[in-house]
Each structure stands twice: as C-alpha cells, then as structure tokens.
Amino acid sequence: MRRADRLFEILQVLRRAKGPLTASAIAEKLETSQRTVYRDLAALMARRVPIRGEAGVGYVLERGFDLPPLMLTPSEIEAVVLGAQWVAANADKTLSAAAEGVLAKVAAIVPEHLRELVDDPVVGTPPARHKHPDGTVDLGRLREWSRKQLKLHLHYTDAEGLVSKRTVWPILVGYVTGVRVLIAWCELRRDFRYFRTERLLSVDFLDTPYPERRATLRRRWEAQLK
Structure with a gap:
C-alpha cells in the first residue's frame, strides 16, 4: 500500500x-x-x-474534521465519465466493474448541481458490439505481473498460425477497440513486441524479476513510437 x-x-x-x-x-x-x-x-x-x-x-x-472535497470542473467530470464509459464497454470484467464503481463514487462526492453530469451525461461512447476474444488468459494477472516486473513465458500463435514460445518482460496491457494486446520486451527478438491476447495459447507466470525497471522500458517503447 x-x-x-x-x-x-x-x-x-x-x-x-x-x-x-x-x-x-x-x-x-x-x-x-x-x-x-x-x-x-x-x-x-x-x-x-x-x-x-x-x-x-x-x-x-477530533469531530468535525474531514478531508477537503474533490474539486472537479464540469469538463473534468465529463472526461472521467467518458473514460469510465469506454473502460466499462471495452475492458475486461474486473476493470469494467471498477469503472462503474468510479462513476458511483464520483456521483457521490460531486456537488449536487454537478451530479447530472454523471447521472445524465452529454458525453458518451458506443457500447461494445461484440465480446472480446481473450481466450483463456487472465488479463488481471497480466497487469499484476507487469506491475511486479516479473517475466512471463508465452506459448503464442501468430496470424499465420505459426506457434512460438517466448520469454518476455511485460510492460503494458493495451485495450484497443476490438483487440487487446500485451506489450512486452521479447528476449528472443531483443525488441518490443505486441501479443494479441486471444492468440496466447498459454502463459506461465514466472517468479523471475526482469533486470530493467518497467518505467525505463516503457519510456524506451514510447520513444520508438515517435
């Protein structure tokens, strides 16, 4: 904590x-x-x-003490609502439930005259049109291993159906409309790779820390995107 x-x-x-x-x-x-x-x-x-x-x-x-209220502008509230809507529609079950919990908490703490921005928002995102095919992978555990900076051993099949085994250093689980990907440093390719979660045949969650800090790896990955 x-x-x-x-x-x-x-x-x-x-x-x-x-x-x-x-x-x-x-x-x-x-x-x-x-x-x-x-x-x-x-x-x-x-x-x-x-x-x-x-x-x-x-x-x-002492009685009468309280934390200062969460002060959000109307635009900030709408940003939270829109983001939570997208997560609820496109993330895995755990994050979807968390997004709904966030909206309930925001509605409970904002002033009365702003509550309508949460209960009856003027911003919105389309609901998910289809269920995301995640196979048998536990996305929550993938996120946990990324936070803990521990290695994964993947049994993966690519778009052509070729199967490979990789040991990777997970840095990010990406939630893109229509697809979810694990972004990781691949020991085999010595570079960053994207692994679609529905193509993960199996994942071994290793207890081995990888040698670099996740924040450092993420900065290197982001630098490659520029």
Whole structure:
C-alpha cells in the first residue's frame, strides 16, 4: 500500500472508530507494522490533522474534521465519465466493474448541481458490439505481473498460425477497440513486441524479476513510437 493511501486509511479507521484506537489496533486493521503506524500518525499530526493520542489509551480523530472535497470542473467530470464509459464497454470484467464503481463514487462526492453530469451525461461512447476474444488468459494477472516486473513465458500463435514460445518482460496491457494486446520486451527478438491476447495459447507466470525497471522500458517503447 502506498503511503498516501495508508494515511487516508488511517483517517478512515479513526473516523469509523467508536472510541480511542491503539497503534497496535490500527496496524492490525491496515496489516502493517506498529512502527509504521506511529510514523504515519506523527506525519498526520505534523500536518495539523486533529488527532489526539494518550499513552495507554489510544488515538482519536477530533469531530468535525474531514478531508477537503474533490474539486472537479464540469469538463473534468465529463472526461472521467467518458473514460469510465469506454473502460466499462471495452475492458475486461474486473476493470469494467471498477469503472462503474468510479462513476458511483464520483456521483457521490460531486456537488449536487454537478451530479447530472454523471447521472445524465452529454458525453458518451458506443457500447461494445461484440465480446472480446481473450481466450483463456487472465488479463488481471497480466497487469499484476507487469506491475511486479516479473517475466512471463508465452506459448503464442501468430496470424499465420505459426506457434512460438517466448520469454518476455511485460510492460503494458493495451485495450484497443476490438483487440487487446500485451506489450512486452521479447528476449528472443531483443525488441518490443505486441501479443494479441486471444492468440496466447498459454502463459506461465514466472517468479523471475526482469533486470530493467518497467518505467525505463516503457519510456524506451514510447520513444520508438515517435
């Protein structure tokens, strides 16, 4: 969990608590160490977040404190809505559900006079006309291995039906209308390659980290596109 996310979760835990919470109890809820919680609480209090702590008793968030509202312009809201619509129509089931969740959250936090931009938008994208043929590949796991910077071993068939085996370094799962691709550095070709997900016959998710940072690889790939 990123530190910014953890700080937010600490505030949420304290807000929901019916009484003081010890650092140990907070650490258990966040599945982190007590030392980390102490450090995060100190950081929050240094930013003048009204948290009171008493030795042997626990920590309390003063009543009346809240996070500043999410401030979005009408155009920013429409951009979020349009993007979420496209993801809901064209991404895999996990991301589609996440996109719908994002819209529900945005609708819940924007001011009342802007809510119509989410509930009855004037921007839209066509619904998917056909189901994306992903074969048996788990796109969520492909994204996870890209984030973890771990190698994949692919059993792949190309447009001519030729089958090959590749070890690759995944950097991106691309969602294009009508097709989805894994973008990766191929050890066999010593270059970046695109692998259509419906042509992946099998994927071995290896525990081997690849030697370069994904951000560096992505910059190199983007430089080739220019």
